[in-house]
Amino acid sequence: MVPFCVYLQRDGFNQNPLFECLVAQVPEGSQSKEGFTIVGYALYFDIYSTWKGRSMYLEDFYVMPEFRGFGIGKSLLSTVGKVAKEKQCARLQLRVLDGNTPSRDFYAARGAQDLTVNEGWHMIRFDGPDLERLAKETH
Amino acid sequence: MVPFCVYLQRDGFNQNPLFECLVAQVPEGSQSKEGFTIVGYALYFDIYSTWKGRSMYLEDFYVMPEFRGFGIGKSLLSTVGKVAKEKQCARLQLRVLDGNTPSRDFYAARGAQDLTVNEGWHMIRFDGPDLERLAKETH
Numbered sequence: 001m002v003p004f005c006v007y008l009q010r011d012g013f014n015q016n017p018l019f020e021c022l023v024a025q026v027p028e029g030s031q032s033k034e035g036f037t038i039v040g041y042a043l044y045f046d047i048y049s050t051w052k053g054r055s056m057y058l059e060d061f062y063v064m065p066e067f068r069g070f071g072i073g074k075s076l077l078s079t080v081g082k083v084a085k086e087k088q089c090a091r092l093q094l095r096v097l098d099g100n101t102p103s104r105d106f107y108a109a110r111g112a113q114d115l116t117v118n119e120g121w122h123m124i125r126f127d128g129p130d131l132e133r134l135a136k137e138t139h
Numbered sequence: 140m141v142p143f144c145v146y147l148q149r150d151g152f153n154q155n156p157l158f159e160c161l162v163a164q165v166p167e168g169s170q171s172k173e174g175f176t177i178v179g180y181a182l183y184f185d186i187y188s189t190w191k192g193r194s195m196y197l198e199d200f201y202v203m204p205e206f207r208g209f210g211i212g213k214s215l216l217s218t219v220g221k222v223a224k225e226k227q228c229a230r231l232q233l234r235v236l237d238g239n240t241p242s243r244d245f246y247a248a249r250g251a252q253d254l255t256v257n258e259g260w261h262m263i264r265f266d267g268p269d270l271e272r273l274a275k276e277t278h
Binding site: 011077 | 224252272
C-alpha cells in the first residue's frame with residue numbers, strides 16, 4: 001500500500017499540478033502539544049464555466065480544532081479569494097454539508113450563495129465501479 | 140463586446156486548455172432545418188479529490204431538442220466516462236437541477252449517486268462582487 005502523501009506529492013508538485021494549496025503556519029512557540037506548526041490548509045484548483053470563464057474550486061478547507069476561533073479560517077478563505085482574483089477567476093465554488101451550520105453561516109456571512117437552497121442544484125457523482133460500467137456502454 | 144466564442148476559443152484551444160469538449164455530429168443528410176450538423180456536446184475538465192485523486196467534472200451536457208430520444212446523450216455521456224477512465228479519473232461529477240426529473244432519472248439509472256439527497260451536500264458559490272469583497276478581507 002502506497003502512503004497517501006505519495007499521491008498528493010505526485011499530483012500537486014509537478015509541472016502541471018492538479019491542485020494548489022495554501023497552509024496556515026504558526027511560529028514554533030505557538031505549536032500544538034504534538035508539535036504541529038502547520039495548523040490549517042486550503043486546497044483548490046481551476047474549474048471552468050462556459051458562462052463566466054475561469055473559476056476556482058475550494059476542495060478542502062481545514063483548521064485544526066485547537067486553533068479555531070483565531071481567524072485562521074477567515075484568513076485562509078480570503079487569501080484563496082485573493083488568489084482567485086489574481087488568476088482572474090470569476091467565481092469561487094465549494095460544497096458544505098447540510099448539517100454543518102457553522103460553516104454554512106460562515107460562507108453566507110461573506111456573501112456566498114447556496115445554490116442548492118436558492119436554485120435547487122444537486123451534486124451527482126459516478127464513482128469507481130459505476131464509472132467503469134458507464135465507460136463500457138460506448139459502442 | 141467580445142463575442143462569447145472568442146473566450147471559449149482562448150480558454151479551450153491552447154497549450155493548457157481549461158476544458159475539453161466532445162461533440163455529436165450527424166451526417167449532412169440528417170442535419171436540422173437550420174443546417175446544424177453538430178447537435179450535441181459534452182464539455183468537461185479535470186478536478187481533484189484528496190481522497191480519490193484525479194477526477195472529472197462534466198460542466199455542460201446538451202443535445203438539441205429535435206435530436207433527443209436517439210441515444211445521442213447516452214452515447215456522449217458514456218464516451219465522457221470512457222475518456223475519464225483513460226485519463227485515470229476515479230470519479231465523474233456533475234450537477235442537475237432539482238426539478239429536472241428526466242435528467243436525474245437518466246443519471247440514477249446509470250448508477251450515479253445524488254450526493255445532495257444521499258449525503259446532504261450543498262453547492263456554494265462566491266460570485267463576482269462577493270469574491271471581490273472576500274479577496275479584500277486579507278490583511
